[in-house]
Amino acid sequence: MRVKNRLSSYPILNRYDQSSHDFREECTILSKITLHSEFENYVCDVEFDINCPSIEALIRQDLARYCVHVESPSSCYREEYLNKEKTFHFSFRNTLVNESIEINTFIVLIKDIPNYHLPEFHVDYENASFDLRKHQIIAIGDAVKYPCSKKEMDKLSSIIKIRRIDNDIDGVMTVNTDDDSNCIFVGLQSEIFDSYCRLGKNDYRKTVLSLVLFPALVVILERMYLAYKNSEEDTISKHWYEVIENQLEKNNIKIANLDIQHSDLLKVAQSLFGEPIRSAFNELDNIAMGGE
Amino acid sequence: MSKINYLATEAIEDFKLNFQTYKHYFLNEKNDDLLELCLQNNWLHETNIDYPRITLNMNDDYSISDRANVEILYEGMKNLPHSYATDERFWLGLIISTDFWDYVIYRRRAELQTKKDEEVKNSFLFTRGIKRSNYINCVSRLWWAGKLCYDPDSIDHYRTADLICESAFASNMILLSSSNVTANNHVFLGIIDCLLDRQKKGEKIGRYHYVNALRYLNSIGSTFLIDTLSRQEVSHIVDTGLRKLGTKQTKTID
Numbered sequence: 403m404r405v406k407n408r409l410s411s412y413p414i415l416n417r418y419d420q421s422s423h424d425f426r427e428e429c430t431i432l433s434k435i436t437l438h439s440e441f442e443n444y445v446c447d448v449e450f451d452i453n454c455p456s457i458e459a460l461i462r463q464d465l466a467r468y469c470v471h472v473e474s475p476s477s478c479y480r481e482e483y484l485n486k487e488k489t490f491h492f493s494f495r496n497t498l499v500n501e502s503i504e505i506n507t508f509i510v511l512i513k514d515i516p517n518y519h520l521p522e523f524h525v526d527y528e529n530a531s532f533d534l535r536k537h538q539i540i541a542i543g544d545a546v547k548y549p550c551s552k553k554e555m556d557k558l559s560s561i562i563k564i565r566r567i568d569n570d571i572d573g574v575m576t577v578n579t580d581d582d583s584n585c586i587f588v589g590l591q592s593e594i595f596d597s598y599c600r601l602g603k604n605d606y607r608k609t610v611l612s613l614v615l616f617p618a619l620v621v622i623l624e625r626m627y628l629a630y631k632n633s634e635e636d637t638i639s640k641h642w643y644e645v646i647e648n649q650l651e652k653n654n655i656k657i658a659n660l661d662i663q664h665s666d667l668l669k670v671a672q673s674l675f676g677e678p679i680r681s682a683f684n685e686l687d688n689i690a691m692g693g694e
Numbered sequence: 695m696s697k698i699n700y701l702a703t704e705a706i707e708d709f710k711l712n713f714q715t716y717k718h719y720f721l722n723e724k725n726d727d728l729l730e731l732c733l734q735n736n737w738l739h740e741t742n743i744d745y746p747r748i749t750l751n752m753n754d755d756y757s758i759s760d761r762a763n764v765e766i767l768y769e770g771m772k773n774l775p776h777s778y779a780t781d782e783r784f785w786l787g788l789i790i791s792t793d794f795w796d797y798v799i800y801r802r803r804a805e806l807q808t809k810k811d812e813e814v815k816n817s818f819l820f821t822r823g824i825k826r827s828n829y830i831n832c833v834s835r836l837w838w839a840g841k842l843c844y845d846p847d848s849i850d851h852y853r854t855a856d857l858i859c860e861s862a863f864a865s866n867m868i869l870l871s872s873s874n875v876t877a878n879n880h881v882f883l884g885i886i887d888c889l890l891d892r893q894k895k896g897e898k899i900g901r902y903h904y905v906n907a908l909r910y911l912n913s914i915g916s917t918f919l920i921d922t923l924s925r926q927e928v929s930h931i932v933d934t935g936l937r938k939l940g941t942k943q944t945k946t947i948d
Contacts, residue, residue: 403874410916410917411917412917414917469919469922471919471921473874473877474776475825475874475877476780476823476824476825477776477777477779477780478776478780478825478838478841478874478877479776479877480874480875480877480878480921481921482919482921482922484922496777497775497776497777497778498775498776498777499776499777500776500777500780500781500824501780501824508919510919510922535918537918537919537920537922537923537927538917538918538919539917539918539919563707565707565708565711566712567711567712568712568714568715569714578710578711580821581710581711581713581815581819581821582706582707582710582820582821583820583821583822583823583824583827584824585707587707587710587711589711636822636823636826639822639823639826640823641823641824
């Protein structure tokens with residue numbers, strides 16, 4: 403579940419939305435979420451920290467509850483955990499989830515509240531009241547996302563796989579981003595693949611990787627940009643797209659801002675891969691100096 | 695009882711990357727050649743899941759066979775962990791190494807006869823996102839339909855499958871895969887309760903109902919935590935939404 407920042411028809415205390423002015427500035431909600439593995443289960447510890455006395459009172463009066471929503475979209479697992487206490491924990495079987503676990507936190511009503519009005523509302527809502535119903539959200543806390551299968555899942559190299567191709571109809575090198583959700587296949591024509599395997603094992607590893615992966619990554623980034631621009635859900639929803647997007651965002655790069663007309667793609671591919679061209683030439687230099 | 699085999703990742707990668715090399719195997723009526731190839735390359739490995747020894751229905755009328763097979767397959771593999779049920783390696787291993795191959799040939803006969811790469815690939819391989827692929831593949835979608843439709847509160851546990859299978863089963867599954875909210879069993883059953891109720895009152899249920907029910911739930915999901923609704927509440931809300939939207943209109947929600 404992704405909680406999007408949208409205007410709502412009534413005030414919601416929102417951890418992430420600093421601009422909506424639904425509540426007075428001093429009102430805050432935070433939630434600390436930790437997830438760890440214990441044998442065949444995942445155990446989640448949650449601690450809410452809220453500075454809004456009226457909402458806390460609603461919980462004490464059994465009108466609202468702290469709520470944690472857990473979802474693993476690719477395994478169709480969704481569950482919610484409600485509690486009166488600020489701190490609680492729960493567990494679920496690890497066989498229920500796959501790829502990633504998304505955890506969102508809320509405070510939700512468990513009974514209807516006609517004429518909902520809190521003294522902590524922003525002054526704009528001074529005279530406003532709302533008829534709210536059971537299950538409506540009145541506060542949104544922190545959210546986290548955990549990868550949950552292979553340890554290496556976040557590393558770029560595990561989602562790009564270099565394989566032999568049987569023919570060179572499409573050239574000596576291909577980049578296949580369509581056929582698999584989890585990874586991208588870089589195909590090398592048979593003879594070239596043999597050279598890659600032979601040379602890549604020893605002294606020329608960085609050079610070989612740079613020759614193969616760097617151009618592939620430029621192609622991949624361009625396809626990601628176009629998929630984003632054309633709202634191609636099939637591509638955007640793929641796991642490899644998400645992993646690369648996360649890597650980019652960690653480096654403050656947004657796909658929407660990539661300028662494929664200029665040298666942005668080269669620059670981004672370089673930084674994503676730890677300057678492969680420089681590494682390759684350093685490697686060649688070392689080999690050349692060693693051979694003199 | 696023997697165990698189900700799964701197909702190695704390297705095999706799947708090879709099939710996808712060098713599809714032209716392997717295409718003729720997938721166009722065979724029988725899996726013997728492909729199975730032999732997989733065994734020679736040591737591409738099949740045992741899971742700890744027992745092979746269910748079920749016989750799938752192959753009626754000429756797909757609406758009959760789909761409905762029957764949702765129940766047959768899910769009953770036979772009800773305890774399958776989700777982590778297996780989402781895994782392409784598991785389903786492809788099952789298809790290649792057992793008589794589930796015959797089922798794919800039967801169910802995808804028209805598509806395979808076109809011999810088009812995409813049709814052949816989509817008959818066996820997972821080429822979309824994980825969830826969508828599971829809902830598209832003609833074998834895995836039976837299990838997932840069973841999981842969605844299973845109603846623990848009803849004597850006929852699969853009565854909701856009557857509705858999604860009676861026509862356009864494949865499209866209905868793709869529609870249902872587009873919304874994460876249906877992953878919650880009681881939310882899904884609440885939606886179907888409403889549609890079955892309308893059907894009993896004489897309404898013809900079609901794509902518009904699924905689309906608008908999901909659209910309406912999605913729209914209120916910004917302020918309601920849908921998962922906390924009871925099944926009856928979901929049914930009532932969907933009914934309200936369909937009344938507001940009209941069953942065959944696509945006007946936007948107020």
